[in-house]
Amino acid sequence: xxxxxxxxxxxxxxxxxxxxxxxxxxRGYDSCGxxxxxxxxxxxxxxxxxxxxxHLINSYDYKMNNFIGIGHTRWATHGKPNQVNSHPHSSASxxxxxxxxxxxxxxxxxxxxxxxxFSFISETDTEVIADxxxxxxxxxSTEEAIRKTLSLLEGSYALLVMDKEKNDTIYAAKNKSPLLxxxxxxxxxxxxxxxxxxxxSDYYYLIEDKTFIVAQxxxxxxxxxxxxxxxxxxxxxxxxxxxxxxxxxxxxEHFMLKEISEQPxxxxxxxxxxxxNGILEVSEKxxxxxxxxxxxxxxxxxxxxxxxxIGRFYFENLAKIPTEVFIAxxxxxxxxxxxxxxxxxxxxxxxETADLRTCLVNVKKMGYEVLTITNVITSTLAREADxxxxxxxxxxxxxxxxxxxxxQVTVLAILAYVLSEEKPFDLAFELSRLSVAMEAIIDKKEYxxxxxxxxxxxxNCFYIGRGIDYYTSLEAALKLKEISxxxxxxxxxxxxxxxxxxxxxxxxxxxxxxxQKAINHNTRNNIQEVRARGATTIIIATEALSDSADDIxxxxxxxxxxxxxxxxxxxxxAYYKAKELKLDIDxxxxxxxxxxxE
Ligand code: M6R
Numbered sequence: 001x002x003x004x005x006x007x008x009x010x011x012x013x014x015x016x017x018x019x020x021x022x023x024x025x026x027r028g029y030d031s032c033g034x035x036x037x038x039x040x041x042x043x044x045x046x047x048x049x050x051x052x053x054x055h056l057i058n059s060y061d062y063k064m065n066n067f068i069g070i071g072h073t074r075w076a077t078h079g080k081p082n083q084v085n086s087h088p089h090s091s092a093s094x095x096x097x098x099x100x101x102x103x104x105x106x107x108x109x110x111x112x113x114x115x116x117x118f119s120f121i122s123e124t125d126t127e128v129i130a131d132x133x134x135x136x137x138x139x140x141s142t143e144e145a146i147r148k149t150l151s152l153l154e155g156s157y158a159l160l161v162m163d164k165e166k167n168d169t170i171y172a173a174k175n176k177s178p179l180l181x182x183x184x185x186x187x188x189x190x191x192x193x194x195x196x197x198x199x200x201s202d203y204y205y206l207i208e209d210k211t212f213i214v215a216q217x218x219x220x221x222x223x224x225x226x227x228x229x230x231x232x233x234x235x236x237x238x239x240x241x242x243x244x245x246x247x248x249x250x251x252x253e254h255f256m257l258k259e260i261s262e263q264p265x266x267x268x269x270x271x272x273x274x275x276x277n278g279i280l281e282v283s284e285k286x287x288x289x290x291x292x293x294x295x296x297x298x299x300x301x302x303x304x305x306x307x308x309x310i311g312r313f314y315f316e317n318l319a320k321i322p323t324e325v326f327i328a329x330x331x332x333x334x335x336x337x338x339x340x341x342x343x344x345x346x347x348x349x350x351x352e353t354a355d356l357r358t359c360l361v362n363v364k365k366m367g368y369e370v371l372t373i374t375n376v377i378t379s380t381l382a383r384e385a386d387x388x389x390x391x392x393x394x395x396x397x398x399x400x401x402x403x404x405x406x407x408q409v410t411v412l413a414i415l416a417y418v419l420s421e422e423k424p425f426d427l428a429f430e431l432s433r434l435s436v437a438m439e440a441i442i443d444k445k446e447y448x449x450x451x452x453x454x455x456x457x458x459x460n461c462f463y464i465g466r467g468i469d470y471y472t473s474l475e476a477a478l479k480l481k482e483i484s485x486x487x488x489x490x491x492x493x494x495x496x497x498x499x500x501x502x503x504x505x506x507x508x509x510x511x512x513x514x515x516q517k518a519i520n521h522n523t524r525n526n527i528q529e530v531r532a533r534g535a536t537t538i539i540i541a542t543e544a545l546s547d548s549a550d551d552i553x554x555x556x557x558x559x560x561x562x563x564x565x566x567x568x569x570x571x572x573x574a575y576y577k578a579k580e581l582k583l584d585i586d587x588x589x590x591x592x593x594x595x596x597x598e
Pocket of ligand 1: 301302303304305347348349350351352353399400401402478479482592593594595
């Protein structure tokens with residue numbers, strides 16, 4: 001969602017910030033802005049615009065020298081995505097300039113109590129933060145005024161503040177919303193996501209909640225971290241191991257196509273990470289979390305929840321542990337009656353999803369242990385859980401999740417397999433075979449592009465399947481709708497005739513997934529039912545279960561692993577439909593990569 005970048009040091013701040021904001025575009029936003037100090041006249045400049053960072057870059061002049069600045073991409077929560085509401089925001093006298101991610105729950109109460117007589121330009125909660133600092137700075141030092149403000153804020157924030165009376169300093173603070181610091185001999189960079197620090201930081205530091213940072217250019221640029229009462233704290237240093245070329249399109253037209261194509265390599269990377277002395281293993285710490293647990297509760301959102309459904313199948317069929325899956329936003333406020341001896345498994349690509357964070361806080365309060373499965377091992381959900389398992393998908397930039405989904409399912413399979421007493425097959429071998437089968441279907445992408453042109457012509461569509469193919473149908477439907485805006489539903493094939501078949505009319509596309517021998521026959525009957533009502537069908541089947549007239553025939557893989565293969569043509573279908581419609585594939589409308597508000 002919103003993105004923050006700030007810089008102070010030897011480089012041109014606007015270059016670092018605009019470049020950083022471009023790298024955060026994948027998170028989703030609808031307006032953006034930047035403030036910096038023009039070194040030539042020592043005046044602060046603020047540029048803001050609705051729309052893309054490219055517009056911010058092309059509409060304004062950045063020729064002046066500058067060494068300090070803050071920037072922001074905003075995903076509207078309080079107020080429309082227009083120029084006035086975009087960040088940075090200034091305090092009433094314009095002394096303080098602020099960028100903010102998160103939501104301040106008590107901003108109205110704070111306004112009533114401390115800001116009588118202030119008038120506001122924007123509809124945002126952020127402007128209130130700037131004014132609170134200004135109000136307290138009348139009688140306090142800048143640091144004290146910011147700390148006093150922080151002590152009053154309820155809700156989530158990652159904040160950067162500049163004070164026009166202190167041209168050499170950026171102040172930062174965080175609570176619940178992510179914020180990191182990057183450092184090198186060229187300066188200090190702040191970013192709400194590691195991506196924003198790549199390219200100009202040798203080291204990065206994670207900031208704990210309720211920490212306050214002061215970064216200063218005094219010859220060399222350094223920073224100091226403090227807790228909320230002003231006691232100095234030490235942040236753990238991490239070596240930056242991401243390079244710029246790991247987050248570019250690498251010659252592909254879109255990140256989504258690049259990420260779809262990377263999936264066979266992701267499977268092989270995961271095998272290598274979890275293979276110890278030739279055997280798939282997870283740490284003792286991970287295994288201990290499952291000891292004496294009578295039930296697993298999986299919590300997740302969107303695509304990660306679909307991975308959770310497949311995970312449930314693995315936990316129940318391999319590890320023999322009863323498992324339930326819940327939508328995080330529902331579980332957070334409507335939890336069911338819970339088993340006492342249970343483990344919570346949170347699945348999240350970003351590790352920052354706000355709905356999940358609420359669940360994590362709630363279940364920890366109830367005394368449960370939590371395992372997070374994530375692509376970002378430095379994320380909030382990874383750090384706050386009892387333990388975290390990394391999925392090793394590599395940076396996923398396209399909003400539509402593809403390789404992270406496949407990596408989540410793979411790690412869930414490995415975990416359930418390690419926990420299973422009988423190892424009914426050689427998982428490492430089957431995963432390697434799967435990666436070859438994935439390559440084969442990715443190589444046929446032009447064929448899928450043509451199939452989409454020919455058969456997907458309506459503004460609505462259905463995916464059907466049974467068993468684990470039904471879960472893939474849910475994921476396939478989400479992918480098609482989120483990037484092509486075509487209304488698509490995933491259905492249990494047998495359920496269609498209990499109501500939804502009424503929607504089937506001439507040429508409505510119904511895409512069926514068949515990878516499970518036991519229910520092949522039943523799904524094929526359901527296909528006949530929709531064909532009889534005029535549907536245009538696309539059948540995706542594994543070779544052993546296929547019919548020569550099927551549209552997409554996939555190599556045979558172990559049935560347990562088939563969801564990792566059948567999902568790939570569905571990702572390509574979504575991609576090519578969105579491409580045909582000339583839509584913004586990597587940044588679909590209204591969506592954000594990392595959903596950091598509830
Ligand atoms: O980062 P997370 O895995 O927690 O994100 C959860 C969902 O927001 C995410 O999977 C979303 O559904 C994707 N855009 C789907 O492609």
